[in-house]
Amino acid sequence: MNKPKIMTGWKRILSLQQRAQEMYLTGVLIHKPENIYYFTSVYPHEPSFVLVPTDGEPELVAARSVLEEAKRDSLIPVTAGDMDIARSAYERMVDKKMLRPPPNTFLKGMMRKVSESPIGIEVDYLSLFLFKYFQIRNHMNITHEINALREIKDSFEVQRIEEACRIADQAMEHLRQKIRVGVSEKELSGIFDARAKALGAEESKCRIKSGPGTALAFSRWMDQELENGPLLIDYGVRIKGYWSDITRMFYLGSQPDSSFLEHYNLVLQARQAALEKMHPGQSIYGPEEAIRELFRRKDLEQHMIYAAGHGIGLEVHEEPLLGSAPDATQEEEEDKEASLLAQSGLGSSFMSLTREMEHQIEPTFARGHVVALEPGLYFQELGVRVEDVVHISDKPRVLSSLSTDPRDMVIPA
Secondary structure (H helix, E strand, O other): OOHHHHHHHHHHHHHHHHHHHHOOOOEEEEOOHHHHHHHHOOOOOOOOEEEEEOOOOOEEEEOHHHHHHHHHHOOOOEEEOOOOHHHHHHHHHHHOOOOOOOOOOHHHHHHHHHHOOOEEEOOOOOOHHHHHHOOOOOEEEOHHHHHHHHHEOOHHHHHHHHHHHHHHHHHHHHHHOOOOOOOEHHHHHHHHHHHHHHOOOOEEEEEEEEHHHHHHOOOOOOOOEOOOEEEEEEEEEEEOOEEOOEEEEEEEOOOOOHHHHHHHHHHHHHHHHHHOOOOOOOEOOHHHHHHHHHHHHOOOHHHOOOOOEEEOOOOOOEEEEEOOOOOHHHHHHHHHHHHHHHHHOOOHHHHHHHHHHHHHOOOEOOOOEEEEEOOEEEOOOOEEEOEEEEEEOOOEEEOOOOOOOHHHOEEOO
């Protein structure tokens, strides 16, 4: 196995263990497939668990159906799970002192809850059934800490995302030759998927909206046949676990009308204004502020109904969100929530410290961020969007390469 890859995997594990120590956890239980892949290089297609004790060796408890693949690819030791893999994971957590067996009396249980160190879990992913099955009495949400690690991509990850952009654009070039009046949106989507897989994609997505349907750019329904007019195509592929996410506009038939071109060129200007706000050290909120300011001057801000963009990697939508800075009301609500949790005794000192740090530090771009930038305008019967994958290095670097020149968008009928 590639030695740098192994070193990268262990570096991630050690970073997580260090964070767990700072949070006074017994360890971390990981169940989400993307997170398992991030730490082990194994993408489980059946329920599996990664156990990361604060002190000690991590372990992948793999389902029998993926065991051979796990043994071949895993960066950490692998244990075969039984048919009841949750039972296997529970027993291994007890062995590693991440969990303690349940007490035999109610009083001992209450005393244990007060004195027992918490375990870190993915609160937004671990099911209530498993939470009860594992008899977890004291826990903290580790999702934020894992997302913070995943947010900054290393060179291996950037290479994979760049390859995903290249293959997606190649598949899009192929699809462009098939676009014509009368073809259904769904049929074209299938053509993209087939071509992407032929080029090496593990998975692909291609959402096609035509005519007035472009106004519903986020709808998954594709039931129209193409007619002359605008076409919005949101596409991407997954390569070795990592996604691309790109959007391009086309115009089928004659030359676009002046209104469409005006809005399209404005979106391109917004894209450029946002890119100028995406250097290391600049505010995460900068791109959206720049886009909204441009649209506001044209009295079109109300037609920007979506954030400026989002992180991308093992999932199409990740941290960071390229949105607006939280207003005072939102921060007050978060403070109240943190205060209530502190009063309940759920990690009071840690949570209050976290809230204090969030107030003091505004999130900024850093080298290694990879985001999808997608300025757009959405009217009653028209949506216009351009989306690119951007890697933050010494300066923002656009990884998607398909032309956005208005002269290249026209497809003769």
